[in-house]
Amino acid sequence: MSYALSAQVKGEIEQWQARFPTDRKRSAVISALHAVQHENNGYVTAEHMNAVAEYLELPAIQVYEVATFYSMFQTKEVGRNAVAICTNISCMLRGADDIVDHVEKKLGIVLGESTADGRIFLKKEEECIAACCGAPAMMVNHKYYENLTIEQVDEILNGLD
Amino acid sequence: MGYEQNLVCFNTLDSKESWSLATYEQHDGYETWRKILAGKLTPEQIISEVKASGLRGRGGAGFPTGLKWSFMPRDVAGQKYLVCNSDESEPGTCHDRDILRYNPHSLIEGMAIAAYAMGATIAYNYIRGEFLDEPVPRFDAAVKEAYEAGLLGKNIQRSGIDFDLHTFVGAGAYICGEETALLESLEGKQGRPRFKPPFPAHFGLYGKPTTINNTQSLASVPAIMRQGAAWFAGLGPDGSGGTALFSVSGHIEKPGNYELPMGIAFKDLLNDICGGVLGGRRLKAVIPGGSSCKVLPAEIIMECTMDYNALQEAGSSFGTGAVIVMDETTCMVRVLRRIARFYMAESCGQCTPCREGTGWLYRMLTRIVEGRGEEADLQILVDVAGKIEGHTICALGDAAAWPVQSFLDHFYDEFAYMVRNDGRSIVDVAAEAAA
Numbered sequence: 001m002s003y004a005l006s007a008q009v010k011g012e013i014e015q016w017q018a019r020f021p022t023d024r025k026r027s028a029v030i031s032a033l034h035a036v037q038h039e040n041n042g043y044v045t046a047e048h049m050n051a052v053a054e055y056l057e058l059p060a061i062q063v064y065e066v067a068t069f070y071s072m073f074q075t076k077e078v079g080r081n082a083v084a085i086c087t088n089i090s091c092m093l094r095g096a097d098d099i100v101d102h103v104e105k106k107l108g109i110v111l112g113e114s115t116a117d118g119r120i121f122l123k124k125e126e127e128c129i130a131a132c133c134g135a136p137a138m139m140v141n142h143k144y145y146e147n148l149t150i151e152q153v154d155e156i157l158n159g160l161d
Numbered sequence: 162m163g164y165e166q167n168l169v170c171f172n173t174l175d176s177k178e179s180w181s182l183a184t185y186e187q188h189d190g191y192e193t194w195r196k197i198l199a200g201k202l203t204p205e206q207i208i209s210e211v212k213a214s215g216l217r218g219r220g221g222a223g224f225p226t227g228l229k230w231s232f233m234p235r236d237v238a239g240q241k242y243l244v245c246n247s248d249e250s251e252p253g254t255c256h257d258r259d260i261l262r263y264n265p266h267s268l269i270e271g272m273a274i275a276a277y278a279m280g281a282t283i284a285y286n287y288i289r290g291e292f293l294d295e296p297v298p299r300f301d302a303a304v305k306e307a308y309e310a311g312l313l314g315k316n317i318q319r320s321g322i323d324f325d326l327h328t329f330v331g332a333g334a335y336i337c338g339e340e341t342a343l344l345e346s347l348e349g350k351q352g353r354p355r356f357k358p359p360f361p362a363h364f365g366l367y368g369k370p371t372t373i374n375n376t377q378s379l380a381s382v383p384a385i386m387r388q389g390a391a392w393f394a395g396l397g398p399d400g401s402g403g404t405a406l407f408s409v410s411g412h413i414e415k416p417g418n419y420e421l422p423m424g425i426a427f428k429d430l431l432n433d434i435c436g437g438v439l440g441g442r443r444l445k446a447v448i449p450g451g452s453s454c455k456v457l458p459a460e461i462i463m464e465c466t467m468d469y470n471a472l473q474e475a476g477s478s479f480g481t482g483a484v485i486v487m488d489e490t491t492c493m494v495r496v497l498r499r500i501a502r503f504y505m506a507e508s509c510g511q512c513t514p515c516r517e518g519t520g521w522l523y524r525m526l527t528r529i530v531e532g533r534g535e536e537a538d539l540q541i542l543v544d545v546a547g548k549i550e551g552h553t554i555c556a557l558g559d560a561a562a563w564p565v566q567s568f569l570d571h572f573y574d575e576f577a578y579m580v581r582n583d584g585r586s587i588v589d590v591a592a593e594a595a596a
Contacts, residue, residue: 066349
């Protein structure tokens, strides 16, 4: 199945390209992938990557390399709400592991999996998100939530559709 | 002893809408930049002022900022670049996020001054992808304000000076905080550190002369230029000019980002500023500058001042100023295992000692925590760490080795107890005894 970039995504890519020298289109790969992923339920497929490569006139492998290197890109189908619980040292010291245990039990999945109804994608163990002074912290669809308690986590997760 | 707070990067934070241009200008913001536009400051004057201020790179390495600027070739024609490293991801560190959110104009002016001093007319601020929701829009809005006020662009206020500033958004990779990996990422590639030399000042972004500075370093520049190098240098002890943003996290009553003079006594930071150890418990250990720095036990850190020289003499380093506090209930083996996992996950994979070694460290520590460790493993951990350290292109390898070496150096008994007791932690035993 082939995929064509939407006008919106193309516009966004062009707005990024304008920031770089004209012969340096490759610099726009990361932002292009962000834009495509955002429009496609939080993950990119080979078709999406091929479309980005074609639009930027790059070998497809250069787009695959980027998509698989950076942790914010998902290359497999995932749930529509991305939940990333930071478990790095500052959050660990403030109880992040208990939050992960609770969320895994509540959702019936482990880190790295999505719920069967496609509602929530629980990102694999998340590295420091730079919210250490608000530990424990998590990121839900890019939004930060800090100083979490189990009750707050429940409330946030229950509020996702 | 009283310490004055928020003197440099956080100087607008006591005002409403601390991030707005109006607030920044009420605090004498853009005074230096306007002076430059009026032709009243030369690049040489700026570089010598920054050198004299004693400002050192706040991203972790502590390299003198003014000296770094002076490496940029002066009389070479062609494009030069300035890049700001806002890829803040060193575990424990979260103060650059607050500069971006709460005083973005200090960074914009700092970047403008730096770029002018080095002959760069284009700058990029590389912001980590996770900051997409709040810091990026806040910074972008400030850049827009600065353009609209005629402070950025081409031939700014008919001064003949060009300066264009663009935001770049990453996508999740700790390694991109390494300056040459960051350049690779800016070029749209995987973030793999480059072999040096050549250094970025000669072969940087797109092969052009480039300087990369940390967010806090650049945001400190306007205050240095406004109030003078001597003022800034005098805020801290010898070798550690100025203030620093301390991100204090972990087992602490009042975690937070605090801007304080360099050289503050650790015990004052802990007790007077941050309200002491969480729940009044006893301090066990502190990682003073982000997870890549060596851990220090309570009895050593309690005697330290927080500056480059003192922390180095104590056997650690200032790093990013990320102070991670651990109380007596902390199991040092489990903490080290978590740190080891981080470096394994974030190794870019191009150097064998780091790619393989970080996995070894993590798997061995996992084995120990799960009760399958042997006493001989403890020596192997130190051996593996030693074989990574110094044998890789970038400092991530060293950063993976130092925690292992220092945790085992200072807390060997905890590791030994665990391997002899099938994975039981000495702190759990203590907790049960107390219960």
